[in-house]
Amino acid sequence: MPTGVALREVRRQLFDAAERILLRDGANALTSRAVTTEAGCAKGVLHRHFADFDAFLAELVIDRIDRMDPQAAALRDAAGTGTVAGNLTEALTALFESVAIAIVGLITARDGLRARLRETIPAGVPVLTEGATMIAGYLTAERDLGRIAPDRDPDILAFTLIGTAHLLYAGTDGDRPEDGAVEEIVTTIVGDAVR
Amino acid sequence: MPTGVALREVRRQLFDAAERILLRDGANALTSRAVTTEAGCAKGVLHRHFADFDAFLAELVIDRIDRMDPQAAALRDAAGTGTVAGNLTEALTALFESVAIAIVGLITARDGLRARLRETIPAGVPVLTEGATMIAGYLTAERDLGRIAPDRDPDILAFTLIGTAHLLYAGTDGDRPEDGAVEEIVTTIVGDAVR
DNA sequence: CGGTATAGTGGGCATGTGCCCACACTAGTG
DNA sequence: CACTAGTGTGGGCACATGCCCACTATACCG
Numbered sequence A, B: 001m002p003t004g005v006a007l008r009e010v011r012r013q014l015f016d017a018a019e020r021i022l023l024r025d026g027a028n029a030l031t032s033r034a035v036t037t038e039a040g041c042a043k044g045v046l047h048r049h050f051a052d053f054d055a056f057l058a059e060l061v062i063d064r065i066d067r068m069d070p071q072a073a074a075l076r077d078a079a080g081t082g083t084v085a086g087n088l089t090e091a092l093t094a095l096f097e098s099v100a101i102a103i104v105g106l107i108t109a110r111d112g113l114r115a116r117l118r119e120t121i122p123a124g125v126p127v128l129t130e131g132a133t134m135i136a137g138y139l140t141a142e143r144d145l146g147r148i149a150p151d152r153d154p155d156i157l158a159f160t161l162i163g164t165a166h167l168l169y170a171g172t173d174g175d176r177p178e179d180g181a182v183e184e185i186v187t188t189i190v191g192d193a194v195r
Numbered sequence C: 001c002g003g004t005a006t007a008g009t010g011g012g013c014a015t016g017t018g019c020c021c022a023c024a025c026t027a028g029t030g
Numbered sequence D: 001c002a003c004t005a006g007t008g009t010g011g012g013c014a015c016a017t018g019c020c021c022a023c024t025a026t027a028c029c030g
Helices: A004-025 A032-039 A044-049 A053-081 A088-109 A113-120 A130-144 A154-170 A179-190 B004-025 B032-039 B044-049 B053-081 B088-109 B113-120 B130-144 B154-170 B179-190
Strands: none
Touching: A004 A032, A004 A044, A004 A053, A032 A044, A032 A053, A044 A053, A053 A088, A053 A113, A088 A113, A088 B088, A130 A154, A154 B154, A154 B179, A179 B154, B004 B032, B004 B044, B004 B053, B032 B044, B032 B053, B044 B053, B053 B088, B053 B113, B088 B113, B130 B154
């Protein structure tokens, strides 16, 4: 039997291909054929490794969340030690893109995906707000440090950030928004955050 | 020749049918067949009244904007006279739904639509931010009255509101979000707005 | 080295979508 | 009462998408 390592390689290649398509052409271009073509393999591979295309997308979202989690955790830790004191906007911008594209963009584009995620993800974990929860954890740390006004609810801040990020990226025809725009929006939402 | 009134009637029926589908089943369900079926007429009608389906959608968006404009203007006027003093949240919620569903939802769901809108809408009018401009006008009036912190940029506030509204409605599987959620979010975004 | 199980390939089908087109219907006009 | 121009109808085509499946290639095992 061929190596199980190769199996994981293919899955990773498919995930990476899907992410490239998402970034380059948007969520509407993320078809099963586009993924396999971008990955450079035959279209049948997808069906052999995943029950159906929605299952692939669900695992794609989870994979993206898994890779964001240490990123967000690092930000939380850094906020605690004050290491990335001046990078509030920069750090949020990175999460912006991940969450907006990987989660909101996909879930908005494909109707059945949310239901599928509910089946796949362990019970009790809110699916759509998964990314928001991560950002909210980071924002809570920032607020505890006095960088964010104490009367702001981190959950709502995170939700607002994600929605705005989605519109920001979905509304620019694939072009990246200028850094200034993101910074202005983050400042507006988060309020009187000190650097 | 049949009456030109009937012609307008059919267009209105198609627009209304499309809006019902958007509210009930979401932007992904808005196909040409779904519209004609919902309107109770044959599928060929759409092609006779519009160059193609994207042209229909573009006019649908413009129609929605036309119907929102007096609504927003009334809010601006009311804000000037202080008539709807306590209804900041309520008024914004109404615009929330219109803008989020009619503009952001459609443009996010259909890739070619934005380009088509650029051809259709008179030059100089920003397409995606059309709804934002309307809301920004209202927010400017509110800010001038001291109901919104003077250091908030109405354009960014409006953009943030729209993005959040879209996520709010797209993330609830078609259910309306509770009024409390909208109010909390509006308060968070707009800041220390007085009632 | 032959056998076998598993991964990979691509032809093809069912479905849905937008669009075209020939035809039927209707309402004004001479 | 024909005639005609414009509207409404639905069959059907071309294309894309997800999925199935028979076939091939490859790696391990006796």
